[in-house]
Amino acid sequence: MKIEIDKNGFYGKFGGAYIPEMLYPNIEELRDSYLGIIEDEDFQKKFYDLLKDYVGRPTPLYFAARLSEKYKAKIYLKREDLCHTGAHKVNNTIGQILLAQKLGKKRIIAETGAGQHGVATATVCALMGMECTVYMGEVDMERQKPNVERMKLLGATVVPATSGSKTLKDATNEAMRQWINNPVDTHYIIGSVVGPHPYPEMVAKFQSVISAEIKKQLQEKEGRENPDIVIACVGGGSNAAGAFYHYYNTPGVRLVAAEAAGLGVSSGKSAATTALGKLGILHGSRTLLMQTEDGQVVEPHSISAGLDYPGIGPVHAHLFDVGRGEFVAVEDKDAMKAGVELSKLEGIIPAIESAHALHALNQIEYKPDDVIVINLSGRGDKDLETYIKWGEY
């Protein structure tokens, strides 16, 4: 079965655009124009020039010799941690700000949970001299002060969302409301492969530079474009979608997605969406999400802020549904161990999100000398506090 999006924005049973009628004009404008814009030669040149000179792409595909020795496989790390701003998120925000300019928009809005997407958005707004407003739950602002200050330093306005649980979903509601009220001059930058069509596919296309580079780099290093296994962590799923994209329809390549099991899949404190989730509507698309019997979204938990999301993007729900993706749930404590292990073995302190992907090596079967690519989505500088609190290193 071919993994691809249909004309209504569905991957199998998942996706679509479930939005209030007031948002139709905004979404229709995007849906009808995004492919034409991003496939245009001038756009592509601007996009790749910025990825090269501003973000620092291509990121290396690094053969991790000591990690490989330990796990008895040929392990490569795709170094998204070396991107400007410290993670893959900027690949998408660069793409979307160029798109916003082509659409003649003057203002950017975004929502953020942990603040990583807010920082990536504030960064590209500073780069382009565009006005930037980031909505963030009041509770999250308190928890993630350094990122709030980063956004302000970059010139963005951070607006607290004060309704509900004062976290990510409340910030999302606020951003949607603002977009409805300012449809003509404002573009809404969504930070993962979530949201109403066309966002999931659009964001995946911007992130697909990751697997395009892996193919080329693996050809140079191994004499073949295809690894045996690609592993990535999944919050909403954008770094995983980017790392999987050019392999979706190459059956010989196993796609492994690592979700956050928090304190344990059945602990009531996790973000293991495929293990626990049911079909529902989240953030404008039909997907798997963690919900109560009566359909209330369950507050997720993960030690890594970036994986602390109650759903997954529709493409991942589909990969899970048709068995194309292998999903593993990695607990907080195991991710921390894997993060410490990589630090000591390779001199690379990973983001705790990425450490979930690393630990998946212990949770899957593979053959000796399999070529495995792990997408190292971000660097661990932002997580130093969490490593210190963890203490076991």
Ligand SMILES: *Cc1c(COP(=O)(O)O)cnc(C)c1O
């Ligand atoms: C935000 C983030 C993630 C999770 O987001 P995806 O959309 O699932 O990629 C993973 N790793 C890092 C470093 C992040 O900042």
